[in-house]
Amino acid sequence: MKEFVYEDYVIKVGENAMENWNLIDIAKKNDNNIWFHLDKHPSGHVICFVKNEGVIEKNVILYCATLCKEQSKQKHMKNVKVIYTEIKNVKKKGNVGEVETKKCKYIKV
Known part of the structure; x- marks a missing residue:
């Protein structure tokens, strides 16, 4: 893990x-x-581990998407296209590494 x-x-990858x-x-x-x-x-x-109130700036979103x-x-x-959402909208599926997501937003990098 990086x-x-x-x-x-x-930010962890x-x-x-x-x-x-x-x-x-x-x-x-x-x-x-x-x-x-x-x-x-x-x-x-x-x-991206969000600080206190959970507000994240657009430049941080762009950095994380570019890193991805x-x-x-x-x-x-x-x-x-990179999808992103709050972790509460990510659910593990049956196979290791697979997830199901909802309420995703998109950004192009």
């Missing part, structure tokens, strides 16, 4: 299915933490 810091936000799975459990400690993943492509799960793309095999693609 860890980054951007503008005082701790899973590097395989098991790390992604464990990262969800860690992130669930605060329902407002933000989960990121490439849309329709495999990628690591990226979690750069840490994937699709790093050279252009206009990649």
Whole structure:
């Protein structure tokens, strides 16, 4: 698992299915933490650990989305869609690393 810091936000990136799975459990400690993943492509799960009130600035969202793309095999693609939502909207499925999401927003990077 990789860890980054951007503008005082701790951001963690899973590097395989098991790390992604464990990262969800860690992130669930605060329902407002933000989960990121490439849309329709495999990628690591990226979690932005949100401070106090749960408000996250647009530049932090863009940084996390870019990090999600750069840490994937699709790093050279252009206009990649990244989905993101609060961790409370992410539910583990049957297979390790697979999730079901709701209330997702999109950003292109």
